[in-house]
Amino acid sequence: MSNPSTATLPTSAPSADRPAYHGIPLFRKVLIANRGEIALRVICACKDLGIRTVAVYSEADRDSLHVSFADEAICIGPARSNQSYLDFPRVISAAEIANVDAIHPGYGFLSENADFAEVCEISRIRFIGPPPDIIRLMGNKDRARSAMKAAGVPVLPGSDGILATVDEALEVAAEIGYPVIIKASAGGGGRGMRIVRSAEELPGQYNQARHEAEQAFNCADVYIEKFIENPRHIEFQVICDSHGDVRVLGERECSIQRRHQKLLEEAPSPAVTPELRAKIASSLKTAFENLGYVNAGTIEFLMDPTGNLYFIEVNARIQVEHPVTEAITGIDLVKAQLLVACGAKLSEFLPEEIPIRGHAIECRINAEDPVTFVPSPGRITAFHAPGGIGVRLDSHAHVEGVIPPNYDSLVAKLIVHGATRDEAIARMRRALDMFVIEGIKTSIPLHRQILRHPDYVSGNIDTGFLPRSGLLGKKAI
16 A cells, blocks of 8 residues: 555646646645534635635534634544534535545544545545554554554553563563553553553453553553653644654643643743753654654653653644644744645754744633533623734634533633743733633633732642642632
8 A cells, every 4th residue: 555645735836727836736626624613614715725614524513613714524423423523424425525635634533543544645636644554553552552662752661562471561561660640552541451550450351441541442451650740741843744753842841730621731841841841752753754754753751850851742743732832933834845745955944043932831721610610501792802912712602602511621722922931921811801702611710810820920830730720619700
């Protein structure tokens, strides 16, 4: 099977029906296999390049803005995701009916589905993301860990491969020291994951992790790593072309989380020094060159209390929080994804060295009660978007728009950029105070409190920030 990074390149010269960017032939038409704000985000990047867009939508999203703003729109099924956005035949049929050149999967849904990427390739439709074999490799956390370790990327002490028996798990745990964490090799979302604090509890936790992994992923393989208490969660952004070139675009701090779900991100991280940034960037460049990685990717790390970074996984797609990297680099990452998928070299549209400028923060505004976190779908009766210098809002919400109960509760991403972290914090406070959404409950009040908490302001944050902050369960203002 041919490499999807070269299988369906636009080969004709720029013409009336095929746009170009600085002489680079582009796709004529792209289908966005997603919904909500990310579908709108991809439509915007396509419009900037003169590429026509096709939206797909479920019956629940018939009146969504991505349907209105795309050049064409096709209903692909009922509200249930597995009968619409996750249904391969429906998405591919829509792509063939619309005669598109490529499919952008956004994030979530089919974005890291290697089988879907392969179906696109077989259908001679470009999948705007990494090749199927790379998606599979990155989806297997143990194999991804080994690939990073071989390239000199720091990894947590742990097992060399899959654990075959409980005795092997006990031996590894004794060597690296407790606490340890057992992880499903094919895992995600915290499933098949167990923290173990003593040898006595390891056999039971090992068996539970294997059982849960088998149920969730149809694969019982697990491995062990050293567990870091309340680490910082830091991720690096890469973009790679199909010619072997790699750019590392700095890092994002993602430590403000609730139950492993990110609430607020910023870039750069207050904890990463220029020296550490350069060291990690160099090792990642080597790793991704060796892998033959193509398109956008995010490499997630944990930072221990002494400032050491350790690789945990690769997200082979664009991330929800990509706008903070765009703000500090001036690079449109979705546009870069499209150009790379068209066969462009990074050197044709990006400088070799990309400086970091200022500081950016993103708040995820979710349709949920800010105290109980119970989802709050419904009709929006009032909506006022904040503005002013350094403020960006990515959202599909509007007055009389409906947030359906069928999907992720994300309503908007509020992004600010300032010359310094202090200026970015001040701008985010101002923007949150000016942001009005009525008819549904949102996480805006919780974000207001986070941005005023002394530990957040001082940068004293880690993944345990929210539980110890006193803000959870507190009546929001």
